[in-house]
Amino acid sequence: MMEGGGAFGGAKAGAPFDPVAFAKKPPVILRALCLLFAIIVFGCISSEGWRYDRGRKRETCLFNDNGNVCNYGVGIGVIAFLASIGFLAGEYLFEQMSSVKTRKHYVLADLGFSGLWALLYFGGFCYMANQWSKAEDPPDDIGVGNMKAAIAFSLFSIFTWGGCAFFAYMRFRQGAEQAFAPAYDVDPGAMPGATAYSSYPGGQDMGSTAYTEAPFGQNKVPSGGLEYGAPTY
Template sequence: MDGGAFGAGKAGGAFDPHAFIRQPQTLLRLLSWVFSIVVFGSIVNEGYVNRVDETQEHCIFNRNRNACNYGITVGVLAFLSCLLYLALDAYFPQISSVKDRKKAVLSDIGVSAFWAFLWFVGFCFLTNQWQASKEEDNPLNEGGDAARAAITFSFFSIFTWVSTAAMMLDQVSPALC
């Protein structure tokens, strides 16, 4: 751990992009960012299908529009959250106030834990709805790859967000003692 407050050195140093990219929280955040793109991208791209005899599109997750909407919404908001906290991580060494650094790290812990929870709910919801849709008659198994990708990367997202929260908690716990 660096010699400064809340895991950073003294404020005012120049921004080093190579050091920034090599930070574990940056790598986890970039991974979370990619996972969120896969989840909402796969649902937006192949998450709705038309039946031959129907004109209205249906969600591939048991025809439950809420499942598709949840996956898209959580994916897009997680994408934006990753970008926001990547910017905060880049700006963090410039923050001179220990109180402001503490607020930034604590908000990061809270947001990361919240996203881990939302991804857990999403994983359970999408898995349940996909299992229910498999029991229906779907002879072509339309959208199966997209559904499996959304479910798989929702599961992976749980671990990236929990790891980010744990990493931030490691930074703040020595400073609180």
């Protein structure tokens, strides 16, 4: 595929940046939501997900005293936050990329990471919801709202990251189709379900009036009406 066009091409490389049009792009909106939801998830767990148990003399996780749940939620949230910033920067630089390979690698990285993080958030949502249903109510219900918010926005993050993966797939598909498009005219007759080119006018009717006599036969009658006999030697 040529460097100058398509989803992987650099046709718009060097074009002036339009912040309004950039902010309205669906992938950018989803990235911003991923960033916001990630902050809420790891922020809620980090702020009130742990409490000091005086009887045990140690900090315990509000998710059924399972520290792995708190660590998991904070971990995927922090990485999602950093990745969202990186992909937002990538969306800004995407139109400036003049290399087809660079664009393709970015789209593949976006597709793979977004799909993976949608699955990780799905697992995190199920994990946190399950452990929260088994947990005892904390004293004075401190942290209950934050834990429920972390669970809810983990659920929302599944759809935002899944949407990012979908747009990345559509961008990759568009680029792949244009990359493998033929650069020459294809005979429609060779394509399934297509009709071949029609012949020149009158070409199909020539069979009934075609010249059938041998071109060098004897005793020919010229068009002028004069008969010429075959010469004898």
